[in-house]
Amino acid sequence: MERDLRARYAERYQVYTASSGEQGLDLLRRLRLREDPVALLLVDQRMPGMSGVELLAAARKLHPDARRVLLTAYADTDAAIRAINDADVQHYLLKPWDPPEDRLYPVLDDLLQTWRPPPPVANLRVIGDRWSQASHAVREFLARNLVPYHWLDVETDAQARELLDVAQLDAGALPVLVLDDGEVLVQPDLQQVGARIGLRARAERPGYDLVVVGAGPAGLAAAVYGASEGLSTLVVECSAPGGQAGTSSRIENYLGFPVGLSGADLTMRAREQAIRFGAELLVPAEVVGVRRADPYTVVALQDGSEVSASTLLVATGVNYRTLDVPGAAGLTGVGVYYGAGRAEGVDHQGDRVFVVGGGNSAGQAALFLSQFAASVTVLIRGADLESTMSRYLVDRLAASEKITVEYRTEVAGALGTRRLEGLRLRSGTEERETPADALFVFIGQAPRTSWLDGVVRRDERGFLLTGTDLWTGAGTKPPDWPLEVPPLPLETSVPGVFAAGDVRHGSGTRIASAVGEGAMAVRFAHQRLSTR
Structure with missing residues (x-):
């Protein structure tokens, strides 16, 4: 394997090898401490000390952006499925991989093409308030257009306040974008943001x-x-x-x-x-x-x-249809969301999260958010999920310790002023209030x-x-x-x-x-x- 990888990739990548899981983890820890990005992990399922799935699951915490590939034998299909669910692998390869030109390189080339080295944090900086709808709109626009940026929360980040002082701005001017060349955009609309980050908004031909x-x-x-x-x-x-x-x-x-x-x-x-x-x-x-x-x-x-x-x-x-209940409109982007991106997941690390909807999008969102939140509660109006959600998602929701499903329940109101603080839930004729940090809505189209x-x-x-x-x-x-x-x-x-x-x-x-x-x-x- 080392021979084939060096023959193909040595000119563009450093190729490291390890003879056991522990040795591999030790190497990954040292690379993390050196802040060296890891592009791809190619791990054999059968090796001394630990399985490949166990190594990939541990490595995911150290290098979450690395592409993960499991090398398996025909008899290891169960391990491959576990790797998909537990270690979030992007691909698995069957041994033998010979000839590599047909069975190895095309897969790795494709994965490496979609990998991007972590950008320097000093590139595009967004200074804003986590609980501001305008700040959330800018962050969502950048994330959806796959533009890397560094988020600075004015309430918790000293660098945010320092940059505002340098630019002679106060917190009332948020959100603020600091571009690569030092130009500062104050409360820009999305068209301005798009123009500054290189997106094209006018056609070349009539x-x-x-x-x-x-x-x-x-x-x-x-x-x-x-x-x-x-x-x-x-x-x-x-x-x-x-x-x-x-x-x-x-x-x-x-x-x-x-x-x-x-x-x-x-x-x-x-x-x-x-x-x-x-x-x-x-x-x-x-x-x-x-x-x-x-x-x-x-x-x-x-x-x-x-x-x-x-x-x-x-x-x-x-x-997705907006949630037409008291309080929801004013909290959009500051606790009430339509779609679940990585920025929202990171923002609600360790929080109490609710997902409304019984379709596949709601199921995928619940699984994704469970990586960050302390708990995820799925709310559906019906009596079961099987009629509206794919079977594989229903099974994965049931297997998650963090996710619970409440049937015959709907949202009757969103509570909070500056941010979402709770929900009013209705089950039949009974209503109750429950604390909530975030609500992700996937209802109707x-x-x-x-x-x-x-x-x-x-x-x-x-x-x-x-x-x-x-x-x-x-x-x-x-x-x-x-x-x-x-x-x-x-x-x-x-x-x-x-x-x-x-x-x-x-x-x-x-x-x-x-x-x-x-x-x-x-x-x-x-x-x-x-x-x-």
């Missing part, structure tokens, strides 16, 4: 073959296939690539990734792939409306600019389609109608469909405008389904372009 609105799995898939097939492709995203999938701590049922991957990892791979093929990505750029200039669709952006699209794909996905009012037909809930769903009866042509031929699959009531992913009526609400629809939409876009 028109494109394919404009994709939304950079979730469906939108990114369309960008990859559209750009790779020669279509001039523009992707417009209002917040950050990845959509709801990008906020998922772990995606475990995506084809081809048996040990799962994070939403951020999937997003980074897809974004880089689309850009490599030549797609343009605008972030943050909000679409506020569309109009027809037949045969084109003109997309209006919030900054007043317009972009012409020969074909348009709507892949804006859905938002609402499509982001209001910008299409009066142009594209939607169902009663706002989801876009496509293909045969547009027909009012057996073989009856819709009155608003202008062509003699029926709409293509995924085509909306406007020729050349398609929909893919969760925003579409009748979608599969799975990441794989969204990716497939995004790819299919490009095929249908080619068909529509060929008829003009």
Whole structure:
């Protein structure tokens, strides 16, 4: 193994070896004390002193960002599954790995490509108040766009107060961004932040073959296939690539990734792939409306600019519905959250955390948050989880000592002024109050389609109608469909405008389904372009 690793990676990485688990742990401790980053751990399951799973679980605490790979024999499949659940391995390899060009290097190359050395803490600094909605919005924007930053809480960090003094600012000016070159941004909006960190918010051309609105799995898939097939492709995203999938701590049922991957990892791979093929990505750029200039669709952006699209794909996905109970709105971002990222997890280390919702996103969030919180309570209105959550998640929730599930329970109110301090819970006709430090909400879904009012037909809930769903009866042509031929699959009531992913009526609400629809939409876009 050492021979094969040195042959491939010695020019770019230092390769260390250890002959036992204890020796390996000792080496990892010394590297941690020296603050040397570790990119990848390749550990045999069978070795003296301890198992590979035990070593990887211990190493995770020392070097949490290192990629973890378990080397197993065919008889060790149970160990591989334990490694996935207990040590959060990214891959496992079967012995023998010969030839390494086929069975070793491709796997390690892929893992190392997604590994990023820890950034210097002095790069981008965010000075703010942990319990400020504005500070949370900036931190969430940076995290969702995979921009590393160093967080300085004005209440607990002396460096934060020192930097404010140097910049001649007081605590009323928060949040403050200190950029790499020393420039200071005071209470910036997200467009300013995006411009300063190198995100592009204006299109390079007035028109494109394919404009994709939304950079979730469906939108990114369309960008990859559209750009790779020669279509001039523009992707417009209002917040950050990845959509709801990008906020998922772990995606475990995506084809081809048996040990799962994070939403951020999937997003980074897809974004880089689309850009490599030549797609343009605008972030943050909000679409506020569309109009027809037949045969084109003109997309209006919030900054007043317009972009012409020969074909348009709507892949804006859905938002989680906000919790409509007393006190919740004023505590959004300061104890009440819609999505669970690493920043929120770290902020609530050792806290009492509640998760509302019975779907897969709620289950994944509960498991992720249990790594940080003292306790996680899942609240659902129904009598069981099996009808709304995948079996593997139900089993993992039941196996966690930190997670409990309360059935037939809903949130009736959020308590607190400056931050969340408690919840009012309702079970049947009885209500009670309980202390709470954080509430993560995953209830219901609402499509982001209001910008299409009066142009594209939607169902009663706002989801876009496509293909045969547009027909009012057996073989009856819709009155608003202008062509003699029926709409293509995924085509909306406007020729050349398609929909893919969760925003579409009748979608599969799975990441794989969204990716497939995004790819299919490009095929249908080619068909529509060929008829003009």
